[in-house]
Every structure is written in C-alpha cells, then in structure tokens.
Amino acid sequence: MRTTVERRAVGPRDVLIEIRYAGICHSDIHTVRGDWGKVPYPLTVGHEIVGQVTEVGAEVTRHSIGDRVGVGCMVNSCRECDNCKAGEEQYCLKGMVGTYAGTDRDGSVTQGGYSTHIVVDEDFVLRVPEAIAYETAAPLLCAGITTYSPLAHWKAGPGRNVAVVGMGGLGHMAVKIAAAMGAEVTVLSQTLGKKDDGLAFGAAHYYATSDPATFEKLANTFDLIINTVSAPIDMGAYLRLLRLDGTLVAVGAPPEPLPVQVFALFGARRSFAGSSIGGIAETQEMLDFCAEHGISAQVEVISADEVNEAYERVLKSDVRYRFVIDIDTLR
Ligand SMILES: [Zn+2]
Numbered sequence: 001m002r003t004t005v006e007r008r009a010v011g012p013r014d015v016l017i018e019i020r021y022a023g024i025c026h027s028d029i030h031t032v033r034g035d036w037g038k039v040p041y042p043l044t045v046g047h048e049i050v051g052q053v054t055e056v057g058a059e060v061t062r063h064s065i066g067d068r069v070g071v072g073c074m075v076n077s078c079r080e081c082d083n084c085k086a087g088e089e090q091y092c093l094k095g096m097v098g099t100y101a102g103t104d105r106d107g108s109v110t111q112g113g114y115s116t117h118i119v120v121d122e123d124f125v126l127r128v129p130e131a132i133a134y135e136t137a138a139p140l141l142c143a144g145i146t147t148y149s150p151l152a153h154w155k156a157g158p159g160r161n162v163a164v165v166g167m168g169g170l171g172h173m174a175v176k177i178a179a180a181m182g183a184e185v186t187v188l189s190q191t192l193g194k195k196d197d198g199l200a201f202g203a204a205h206y207y208a209t210s211d212p213a214t215f216e217k218l219a220n221t222f223d224l225i226i227n228t229v230s231a232p233i234d235m236g237a238y239l240r241l242l243r244l245d246g247t248l249v250a251v252g253a254p255p256e257p258l259p260v261q262v263f264a265l266f267g268a269r270r271s272f273a274g275s276s277i278g279g280i281a282e283t284q285e286m287l288d289f290c291a292e293h294g295i296s297a298q299v300e301v302i303s304a305d306e307v308n309e310a311y312e313r314v315l316k317s318d319v320r321y322r323f324v325i326d327i328d329t330l331r
C-alpha cells in the first residue's frame with residue numbers, strides 16, 4: 001500500500017537523501033507481520049538504503065550534495081555510553097535507534113527506506129564507493145555488515161577454515177566476504193541446489209546438511225562457523241564441527257530459545273556467540289573493503305508494486321540472493 005510519511009525538517013546536522021534503491025531484509029517481513037511484537041502502524045520498513053544527498057544542514061561536514069550514500073539498520077544512538085564511545089553503536093547501552101519502528105529524537109516513530117526520501121543525522125550516513133553500483137550496494141548495509149563484522153572480529157583470513165551455514169541473503173555475502181578476506185570457505189546448505197553459485201562466490205567446498213555423512217566428515221574442522229539460518233538447528237551437531245577453540249556465531253535469530261549441548265562446548269574448548277550488525281565506522285570499512293575487492297550483493301531488482309510477491313518468495317527462500325526495490329518506481 002502506498003501512503004505518505006512525514007520526514008522531520010533537515011536539522012543542522014542532518015542530510016536529506018533521495019533514495020534510489022532499498023533492499024528487502026527478512027527483518028522487514030518479521031516486523032510488518034508482527035512476529036517480533038506489536039507494530040507501530042502505519043510503518044514503512046527497509047534498512048538497506050542507498051541514494052544521493054540532495055540537501056545538507058548548515059553544520060554538516062561529512063557529506064555534500066550529490067554524494068552517493070547509504071543508511072543501514074540504525075539512525076542514531078546515545079553516543080555517550082561505553083559501547084558508543086568504542087564505536088559499537090549497535091550495542092548502545094541505551095538502545096540504538098532503529099531505522100524503522102524506532103523512536104526518533106522528536107518522539108515520532110522512525111520510518112524506513114521503502115520511500116522516496118529520508119532525513120538522517122550525518123554521523124549515521126555511510127559513503128557508498130563509486131565502484132559499487134547502487135542496487136548491489138543496498139544489501140551491504142544490513143546483510144553485508146551483519147556478516148562482515150563477525151568475520152572480522154573472529155579473524156577470518158588466510159589459514160582459517162570458515163563455514164557459512166545457509167546460502168540466502170546473509171549467507172551469500174558471508175561467503176563472498178570471507179573468501180575475499182582469504183579464508184578457506186565451506187558452505188553448509190540444506191541441499192546442493194545453490195552449489196554452483198556458492199563456488200562462484202568464492203567457497204572452496206559445499207556440503208548438504210541433509211546428508212548425515214557431512215557431519216561425520218567435517219567434525220573438528222572449522223575455526224569459525226557463521227550461522228545465518230533463523231530456523232532452529234541441532235546445535236550439538238554444528239558445534240562438533242568446530243576444531244579446538246573454534247567459535248560458532250549466530251547472526252540469524254530463531255524466535256525460540258535453542259538448547260545448547262554444553263558437552264559439545266567442552267569437547268574442544270568451543271564457543272557459541274552472537275553478533276548484531278556492526279558499528280558505523282566498521283560499516284564504512286566494510287563498504288570500502290567490498291569496493292576494493294570488487295564484491296557486492298547479487299540482487300533481483302523489483303518495482304515497488306512487487307513487494308508483497310517478493311515477501312512470499314523470500315519466505316520460500318526463492319531469491320538469488322536479495323530483492324532490491326527500485327525506488328524510482330515509487331515516484
Ligand atoms: Zn536487515
């Protein structure tokens with residue numbers, strides 16, 4: 001449904017962005033369907049936003065009119081707590097302000113990127129390098145940073161064995177980024193249906209998790225496993241794929257608590273961790289890294305009228321690998 005949302009007036013430190021593309025993230029679907037709690041309707045979702053700066057406030061120093069920019073999952077934070085000061089605004093102790101369904105500084109509900117324009121504080125606006133096309137850059141703002149941050153934190157790189165569980169929007173970015181970092185990448189997917197793509201994205205190995213032999217063969221193999229799947233998994237089975245001191249990081253969130261087999265952790269001093277997006281400086285680092293390594297998201301561009309249909313296809317994992325809305329079709 002199309003409607004009109006009001007944006008706040010451009011303040012002294014704000015930039016006005018004319019949005020060109022917005023990615024469709026699974027979180028958008030969970031949010032609008034009320035899976036994660038009450039929805040402050042009317043709500044516009046979308047937190048993979050790219051476009052052009054068309055107006056800047058008087059005190060803005062980081063961006064100029066005409067710049068190619070992006071906005072991800074957050075548009076503000078307290079900036080004073082220990083985590084904000086450490087550049088980890090996504091873990092703001094007072095709660096970061098989400099790009100949609102958050103509480104804006106004027107008390108209104110924040111509205112996301114499935115819209116023609118957005119007004120954002122300059123500190124939460126990223127530079128999109130020229131080397132990355134707008135439409136393939138959009139998913140980097142959520143799927144890209146969500147996978148880059150744990151890969152960087154747990155040191156994916158040469159000599160490290162990294163497994164990516166799931167080959168969807170997050171998974172395909174994890175494969176590309178981990179391979180670009182120099183790690184040896186293995187995809188663990190339900191079937192071998194996307195094997196050719198996985199290998200083309202940089203994976204060295206690709207296994208079906210529907211085959212129990214996979215878990216025997218790969219026991220004690222990985223330094224790092226990035227789990228992008230939000231469906232519940234058999235934690236013990238996956239933890240046993242970690243070698244000594246390995247870490248399994250959850251970036252997809254199942255709605256229910258997961259039982260963790262502590263004996264599987266004991267078995268090789270393994271860790272189970274979680275990670276959520278990344279800080280603003282790290283998000284910029286990720287965009288620059290992707291430009292330098294010639295990687296970006298693989299997308300299917302759709303018009304604004306096709307969003308509902310796209311949601312159904314995302315829920316069936318029938319997208320390669322991210323839908324991106326051409327916002328010009330909204331104008
Ligand atoms: Zn997202």
Ligand SMILES: [Zn+2]
Pocket residue numbers: 077078079080081082083084085091092093094095
């Ligand atoms: Zn804070």
